[in-house]
Amino acid sequence: MSETLELGWEEWVGLPDLALPAIKAKVDTGARTSALHAVAVEPFGTDKNPQVRFIMHPNPDDPAIEVICSAKVIDRRMVTSSNGVAESRYVIRTPIEIGGQSWPIDVSLTNRETMGYRMLIGRSALKKGVSVSPGQSFCQPKLEFDLYKKKSRKGGVKSRPLRIGILTQEPKNYSNRRMIEAAEARGHVIETIPTSRCFMAINNEKPEVHYNGKALPRYDAIIPRIGSKITFYGMAVVRQFESMGVYCVNPAIAIGSSRDKLLAHQILSQHKLGMPNTAFARSSRDTEGIIDLVGGSPVVVKLLESTQGKGVILADSRKAATALVDAFRGLDAHFLVQEFVKEANGSDIRCFTVDGKVVGAMMRTAKAGEFRSNIHQGGTGRKVRLTKEERAVAIKAAKALRLNVAGVDILRSDTGPKILEVNSSPGLEGIEKATGKDIAATIIECIENNVGTVFHSPVKKPRKRVIKKKT
Template identity: 55%
Template structure:
């Protein structure tokens, strides 16, 4: 099988592990920098130009699209889809997961548990007071719609702090979500790694002291975790709702069960493989193998 790993950084841990896992299973793996691709369209002949030549059609691709190039990256993935190439994640799934509002709407629609969340266009002081009451009072979490790795996520301890933060973002014309704060989570969350409708690994991430965000990029620590059946079902359901076959699903433990926070289309492999000591990259390659073997009408 010929596999392209769409990644702007060939030396990243996740990219290297995917190449290694594919090679160990006897496949030909090539890193293609999607930001350097040119999408060529003409009648009945979609092409992708890379390094001065038309890319040979692969059997499958694994998109590792950074948030800052979502629009262009998904255009490249879509071009491969036009060529009927198997993709670990669809362009539509990637786009939906990158939009935090769309993700919350999809999860809510299928009945999955999420923190109470409000989206409003530049609310005024009195409106902010009402919205805060509707999600249970302060503290509240305020999120930029397209933040990643804990960036663009703030905790407002008081109504006045929330108003000041929202006013600042309104001045920048930035879209935000206002979300209830789950105190009992204690600065910890759960990352479940889903591949092909199955949880293949999970870890508990604990934020450093004084930090409510648990992201490893923010100094959080990870430990292996065995999920309950309820948590597994929530993670698999979340990935399915957003349209991803490969996903990192972030959940908060709460008094009312696991609450879905986010669904990531390009989850990092270093933290989950380090915590679980599992070959997660190999699971992704195995998923592609099985998908290619399925009859086309299945």
């Protein structure tokens, strides 16, 4: 048996799945269908999973409150407005809350900027047991627009589908496939974007990222998976998305800091984090000096822009180290010299951090005759239990470099954990197979927890013209 509910001709309602806790709506039994104010309406998704994204300004008197909404499209139909104009509208289904009761309604999206109410509730939206008293208003409890002030810019948006983009040159690799699977399993739409094919319109009015001759749509989030060969250009694309207000899992400045091994080590040292003794010099006259600074041979020589263990060489003797350093200088290459931590015995620990937590860890062991433990260099991985200190070091390192998603590589030395490297695009295959954990889903959950929904944009007031009186 349905509960009775009396409504007046105007009521306060909430649409919780759209992050709209308070809307002043007009109840009109003369209208068959319901309508909701929406601007910047953008369809996305596939034919099998059509979605729509739009912006809602719930308070007609305060355009600074802007709510980004998205929902599944159930229909697209021609609707004739009260002034006799027919238009094609997207129709969504969403729960409505009035007076402590909730039920699903179908509502079309249209621009109601000139209307007195941001929402119109027609008779088809009234469930059994609901009656309307046309001569009364606000029969149910009143709400306030102040509810939007309590909503954080980052409050979690698990109730609505997100449009997510992966910036990548390798759309079919394991990591990208897994994140696509995880996002779709949680009801989101996710697309790969070729980083090198993006180009940018840089201006202060409407910054855009273009691809294939067209401006890309507004994404809720971007996952940067930028190849090391296009770091500079990839960072520029990420910065452009940031300027558009898009949440980027790892910001451009963090990617740049982690990719520059010298800068990364300098930042880590500023945060008092342990690492192998490291030296850097330019002049050939300082070769002996930097070898001595790291404790003498054997030493590890690393190219500053190396990844996946490439460009990392072990010099067993002082003579070999000197020859290697001189050879790199002859190629005008930038490199670091580090101490070789012998007691690590060709193993290191990859700690995978997401949103300030270690969500997985594996011990990587180099193949026979090799000192590099990278999976890409033939190393093997197995699940490992971290010490309290190792966990704290990994979290602190990711935070120091401002990375929300990171792979922190740690050596177990006689003097405690030492950080080898912090990776801004860590692969998922090794860590997921070693730990059995769904790391991809954890990354998508991080996005859900950090994507903004309610924004309070400052509205510029027109400057008053001052007329000087003649004296």
